[in-house]
């Protein structure tokens with residue numbers, strides 16, 4: 001329905017470009033399940049984190065010099081001489097970490113409540129694309145300050161591509177634009193680091209488009225049976241999201257102002273030196289679980305007893321690392337259980353809890369040197385990571401007996417007879 | 432009679448259209464590929480990067496047992512003046528036992544001079560072992576701290592995740608004790 005308003009200007013514009021109708025429809029009257037928990041805050045938080053990154057990033061780019069001779073100094077100049085440069089940089093640095101925290105919680109939320117299941121498969125897959133783009137963006141951003149970790153992180157990660165049979169080494173030279181990570185590499189990384197966030201913005205629009213087709217999933221994982229199960233997005237969820245934003249900003253500010261380098265690595269305050277590798281290269285914390293998976297494959301995979309190697313350890317590690325994300329793409333078809341929410345899946349719940357622990361353990365292993373016992377623990381973790389998706393979920397879809405589902409979203413709420421605002425508000429009516 | 436003529440006409444028309452469709456598509460695809468290639472190739476090393484591709488190194492100041500690191504194409508190149516014991520250690524290994532079988536003789540021009548790209552063939556770290564105080568790994572050559580690769584006194588991979596021996600760049604002796612790398 002077209003937006004009702006007294007403003008003739010808005011009506012005039014809206015008639016020609018129904019943007020106000022669209023915004024009203026998607027952000028104001030948009031019907032939302034009435035039982036969303038705080039787990040549903042993280043999507044909007046991710047959107048705000050993206051805006052923070054773009055705003056601080058563009059301002060940083062105005063002061064930054066993408067040249068190997070000047071990059072490190074230009075970042076130091078941002079820190080010391082540019083007005084509030086330290087704030088912009090610390091907000092951008094910690095913003096990246098917070099962006100990942102928020103997105104990881106957002107993804108785990110989806111995993112637990114089955115948000116990837118029909119009819120939200122494409123929504124989910126676009127989310128995975130966004131995750132990949134974020135990783136690429138953050139990786140290239142980390143190279144820009146041209147510290148030791150920037151340089152050696154870039155070297156190790158670009159070298160992953162040399163594992164590709166036949167064309168690998170040529171691809172690496174192509175990625176570098178030279179014979180090592182050097183000025184051409186820094187320049188193209190800066191160009192891409194500027195570009196990719198805007199590609200993310202476009203993907204976020206597709207993500208929301210797909211979301212608004214069927215609306216949010218909810219903690220019960222059942223579909224709304226009618227308007228009594230829904231409330232308008234505004235003011236109920238705008239207010240809830242704003243509250244979450246307040247908490248987010250408090251935590252964010254705590255890091256930016258009191259522990260800005262806590263999540264960083266001191267070696268990155270040493271200028272890049274192509275001749276000296278730091279004793280211990282670690283990626284940013286948000287890559288650690290994947291780094292652990294990469295390093296867990298220390299063995300060649302071949303035909304047993306013949307000595308024929310099909311996949312050497314290096315390629316195996318690379319395949320496992322990319323596979324750990326790729327498996328998310330096909331997740332909607334691996335979990336065939338018709339019940340979405342983990343609340344009603346007694347077995348799934350336990351395996352899921354173990355999965356979360358595994359991700360944390362893998363993260364810890366990724367930060368440890370490649371020695372025993374860390375290697376073995378990483379291998380066990382990697383095995384469980386893949387088994388969860390490829391074995392456990394398909395088996396549970398067949399073997400598990402879910403608990404009975406409630407008849408509707410409002411039923412369990414109303415039975416309690418509580419006076420929660422959302423529960424007593426007349427459905428789809430503004431207070 | 433008119434019917435058959437029409438039908439035949441139709442068939443001819445159809446195959447002509449298919450042909451035109453395919454031909455136009457093929458021309459378009461070739462054109463697109465021709466346009467994309469320069470874009471892809473622009474990312475490959477440029478002429479000025481390639482121009483820096485060879486260097487001269489004077490080996491005279493490097494005493495026996497000493498090692499130096501020079502930069503070639505932005506990469507470290509390790510040059511070690513090997514001792515008799517190191518050469519002996521490198522040559523006494525059974526080549527078939529190696530991960531990447533290669534006799535020491537195939538990796539050097541003059542046995543006392545070992546010249547290699549100092550980049551771990553695993554994921555590109557610079558192995559330790561050039562300075563006297565560095566750990567040299569279990570085989571007395573180099574040790575890559577990133578993921579624990581051990582190289583011997585011929586720069587061959589002996590233990591750890593690296594798949595290949597350290598690369599030997601193309602180089603030639605330009606005098607008694609001077610080389611040109613690249």
Ligand code: HEM
Pocket residue numbers: 050053054055056057058059060061062064075089092093096099134137138139141142143144145193194196197198200264
């Ligand atoms: C998806 C959003 C983004 C993410 C995850 C991200 C991530 C990062 C990271 C991790 C760093 C390294 C910070 C450090 O350690 O110093 C960085 C640096 C940088 N980013 Fe971004 N970024 C994003 C968006 C942007 C945008 C839109 C721009 C605008 C051009 C930008 C410009 C810069 C610049 C100039 C630097 C170098 C200065 C510095 O190191 O602080 N970023 N980025």
Ligand code: FES
Pocket residue numbers: 551552553554555556575576577578579580591592593
């Ligand atoms: S880079 Fe040397 S062991 Fe991995």
